[in-house]
Amino acid sequence: xxxxxxxxxxxxxxxxxxAPRSSNLTRFCQIPSASAAPCLVSNPNTExxxxxxxxxxxxxxxxxxxxxxxxxxxxxDRGPESKEDTQTNFDALNVLGNIPAPTTAIDACLDSxxxxxxxxxxxxxxxxxxxxxxxxxxxxWKAVEGAESDRVAKDAMLNAKGQFELxxxxxxxxxxxxxxxxxxxxxxxxxxxxLSPETKRHINSLGIRVDVLDTRNAAAQFNLLxxxxxxxxxxxxxxxxxxxxxxx
Numbered sequence: 001x002x003x004x005x006x007x008x009x010x011x012x013x014x015x016x017x018x019a020p021r022s023s024n025l026t027r028f029c030q031i032p033s034a035s036a037a038p039c040l041v042s043n044p045n046t047e048x049x050x051x052x053x054x055x056x057x058x059x060x061x062x063x064x065x066x067x068x069x070x071x072x073x074x075x076x077d078r079g080p081e082s083k084e085d086t087q088t089n090f091d092a093l094n095v096l097g098n099i100p101a102p103t104t105a106i107d108a109c110l111d112s113x114x115x116x117x118x119x120x121x122x123x124x125x126x127x128x129x130x131x132x133x134x135x136x137x138x139x140x141w142k143a144v145e146g147a148e149s150d151r152v153a154k155d156a157m158l159n160a161k162g163q164f165e166l167x168x169x170x171x172x173x174x175x176x177x178x179x180x181x182x183x184x185x186x187x188x189x190x191x192x193x194x195l196s197p198e199t200k201r202h203i204n205s206l207g208i209r210v211d212v213l214d215t216r217n218a219a220a221q222f223n224l225l226x227x228x229x230x231x232x233x234x235x236x237x238x239x240x241x242x243x244x245x246x247x248x
Contacts, residue, residue: 102117102133102223102226102227102230102231103116103117103118103133104116104117104118104130104133104134104135104226104231105117105222105223105226105227106128106219106222106223106238109215109216109219109238109240109241110123110240110241110242111240111241111242112124112125112240112242113125113126113128113240114128114219114238114240116135118135120135122137125240125242126138126139126240127139127140127237127238127239127240128236128237128238129173129235129236129237129238130222130226130231130235130236130237130238131173131174131177131181131235132177132181132231132232132235133231133232136173138237138238138239140157140166140170140237140239141156141157143166143167143169143170144156144157144167158193159196161196162193162194163193163194163195163196164186164188164193164194164195164196164199164212165195165196165198165199166199168202171202171203171206174203174206174208174235175206179232180206180207180208181208181232181233181234181235182208182209182229182233182234183208183209183210183211183225183233183234183235184203184208184209184210184211184235184236184237185210185211185213185218185221185222185225185234185235185236185237185238186210186211186212186213186218186236186237186238187213187214187215187216187217187218187219187236187237187238187239188212188213188214188215188239189214189215189239189240189241189242189243190214190215190216190241190242190243191214192212192213192214193212194212195210195212208235214241215238215239215240215241216241218236218238219236219238222234222236
């Protein structure tokens with residue numbers, strides 16, 4: 001038996017591709033010679049494998065059950081239901097829960113001032129100095145020489161190196177108070193600047209450590225430490241968060 005010619009194979013392939021799917025399926029019989037015509041046998045029950053490849057996956061996605069329809073757990077326990085009280089009471093873990101907050105605790109930091117726990121409000125752009133359980137309005141920029149306005153004075157509190165530097169007269173209250181606080185929390189407005197060595201050296205000479213933060217974090221730090229250690233141990237000097245130094 002001779003194999004079919006390439007021309008015959010091309011004709012058969014073209015007829016299979018162009019044949020409509022709705023027509024009766026046909027099957028080609030073996031050809032005894034290259035010159036013989038194809039013998040088409042019509043049989044609706046005979047299936048011919050398709051010459052086209054099917055790249056689609058036979059896997060169908062599984063229908064997911066929404067979480068809202070799932071059964072909610074009746075207990076927070078990870079194991080079997082326990083008869084013991086295993087729920088953690090976080091209020092009982094707060095060791096400072098029974099200690100009243102100091103009256104000079106800071107409730108809010110504003111662009112132009114502060115709100116204290118005792119009802120005192122500073123809203124005229126003044127800074128805040130908290131020493132020994134007392135609150136004082138603080139204007140350290142007034143000590144800058146040659147300042148024509150408050151805005152220029154605030155910018156002048158930074159030296160040529162971009163460090164926060166103030167005159168020793170600004171810390172006069174710390175020289176008078178007794179007993180002196182152990183730590184001074186310094187809030188420098190909306191951002192943080194390095195403290196100049198001269199200013200840090202003067203504060204340390206009074207026997208006081210200094211911690212430099214931005215005003216929001218400084219207020220939170222003061223509230224925590226003043227509640228834990230007392231207002232006589234912790235002092236604070238803060239500038240309103242609306243103060244932003246201009247680059248020199």
